[in-house]
Structures are given as C-alpha cells and as structure tokens.
C-alpha cells in the first residue's frame with residue numbers, strides 16, 4: 001500500500017528568511033573567493049562594543065569563506081581623548097590633525113597600541129586569528145611629509161602650511177600582507193608611515209587604506225563612515241556612482257566637507273585598479289556582510 005502523501009511541514013517565516021539569505025549569499029561567495037577586500041574601520045564606528053563585535057564577526061566570516069580581508073583602522077576620536085587627558089591641544093586643517101613631535105608620539109601609541117590591539121582582540125574573541133601591524137612593520141607604508149598650501153583670502157597669497165609629522169604614502173610594500181594571504185591570519189593595520197630616517201608619520205586612515213587597496217589591487221575597498229553613503233542633493237542615497245559623476249558631484253557642491261577626501265581616495269584607488277570602492281554606514285550592524293552578500297548592497301559603490 002502506498003503511503004498517504006504527507007504535507008511538508010510549514011517553515012516559520014523567520015526560518016524561511018534565513019534560508020533565503022543563505023541562498024542569496026552563495027553566488028557572492030563564489031564570485032569573491034580568493035579576492036582581497038580592504039576595509040577601513042573608522043574611529044567613529046568603534047565607540048560601541050556590540051558594533052565592534054559585529055564588525056569582527058563579519059571580517060572572520062569573510063576570511064572563512066575564502067575572501068582575504070585586510071583591515072585598516074582609524075582612531076581620530078580616541079587620539080583626541082588621549083591628547084585631552086594629557087592636556088595637549090590639537091587642531092585640524094582640512095580634516096588633518098596638526099601633528100608636532102609630542103603629538104606624533106601619542107598618535108603612534110594610541111593607533112599602533114591601544115586601538116590596533118583592541119581590534120585584534122575583538123577578532124580573536126569571535127574565533128578568528130588576527131595580527132596587528134603598523135605601516136612601519138615590514139616597511140609597509142613609506143611616507144613623506146605632506147605638503148599643504150592654503151590661499152589667504154585677504155591677500156590672495158598661497159601659503160605653505162606646516163602640519164608637522166603628517167605624512168602621505170610615498171610607496172606601499174605589500175610583501176608583509178602577502179605573507180598573510182595564504183594563512184588564517186587577518187592583518188589589522190595602523191595608519192602610521194615610516195619616513196626616510198625611520199621617523200613616524202601620522203597618516204589619515206582613509207588615505208592609508210586607499211593606498212593599501214591600490215597596492216594590493218583589491219577587488220573591493222570599503223570605507224565605513226557615519227552616513228548611509230553618498231547622498232544626492234535631495235539627501236537620497238546614491239547606490240552606484242561612476243567616477244565621472246563622482247567628480248561632477250564634487251564640483252557642483254553636492255559632495256562637501258569630510259566626504260571630499262573620501263571620494264578623492266576612492267577615485268584614486270579605482271584609477272589605480274581597485275575594482276570598486278564602497279562608502280557605507282559603519283554604524284549599521286553587519287554592514288560589511290550586507291554589502292558583500294546581498295543583491296544591491298547597502299552603501300554607494302564607486303567604480304570606473
């Protein structure tokens with residue numbers, strides 16, 4: 001006798017959603033297997049322990065599915081807090097911290113010490129393996145002093161600004177990072193550069209991350225910030241931004257303030273061969289996973 005047909009059990013909607021999410025992720029896992037992703041993790045996204053934990057889980061998952069994540073971190077607010085504790089005044093020009101000899105010591109201590117090791121610990125606490133390096137290790141980031149000029153609005157004379165030990169990457173030697181590619185270790189990089197005489201330079205973390213993404217020919221460069229992505233004139237998120245359009249939006253003033261150096265960094269990374277740069281909200285839990293493994297993503301994708 002044939003068995004009566006048994007109706008399949010009805011899955012609760014939440015379980016079905018989970019299954020669909022996993023199925024949706026599969027083609028992305030295939031597409032990105034073996035790819036390098038450089039992720040800039042900013043100081044503003046670090047304040048909250050649960051956010052740091054969700055970021056660490058995302059990075060570990062990427063590594064687990066065969067992607068090669070490289071983390072470059074900032075720490076502006078944390079440097080500011082330490083300087084304040086030590087009663088050292090700090091000023092910014094065009095978003096860059098004026099960094100005298102005293103300040104560069106503190107910047108290096110906070111970035112390569114406290115912050116770097118707390119991200120390494122966060123990754124290890126969720127089961128990953130991480131190793132912290134600064135741009136000085138393995139001569140990863142050779143830096144030169146950043147030259148800045150500013151036009152005086154009254155006299156219209158261009159003046160040279162001395163930002164002290166603020167540097168820009170002169171060259172990136174990715175050898176030390178290549179050593180981690182075939183290992184289980186996730187590199188976590190502090191944006192400190194080394195000058196010709198072994199001196200330390202304070203490099204804006206977006207800039208350092210962009211230079212590393214370019215040197216590694218990364219498939220994706222993620223910039224985690226505190227807005228959903230690039231917004232248009234009506235404050236609506238732009239999902240895809242070709243390079244030419246990005247330049248137009250800077251010229252017509254739609255992109256301003258802190259977003260300008262980010263876009264410039266993304267344009268330069270894409271110009272140098274990075275397949276796509278994504279600006280997205282690091283305050284959204286699991287922002288990286290949602291961007292990588294879901295259709296449409298969550299931020300603004302900038303590409304050629």
Ligand SMILES: Nc1ncnc2c1ncn2[C@@H]1O[C@H](COP(=O)(O)OP(=O)(O)O)[C@@H](O)[C@H]1O
Nearest residue numbers: 042225226227229230231254255256257258259
């Ligand atoms: N078109 C734009 N789209 C999104 N953000 C913009 C735009 N133009 C200017 N911004 C500003 O840029 C800021 C991001 O830069 P910034 O504050 O320097 O970020 P972070 O601290 O993460 O480095 C946003 O919070 C926003 O105020």
Ligand SMILES: CC(=O)N[C@@H](CCC(=O)OP(=O)(O)O)C(=O)O
Nearest residue numbers: 042043074075076096097204205
């Ligand atoms: C030259 C310069 O300004 N360097 C930055 C480096 C840290 C950084 O960029 O951190 P966020 O990404 O968190 O802003 C600074 O001293 O604050």
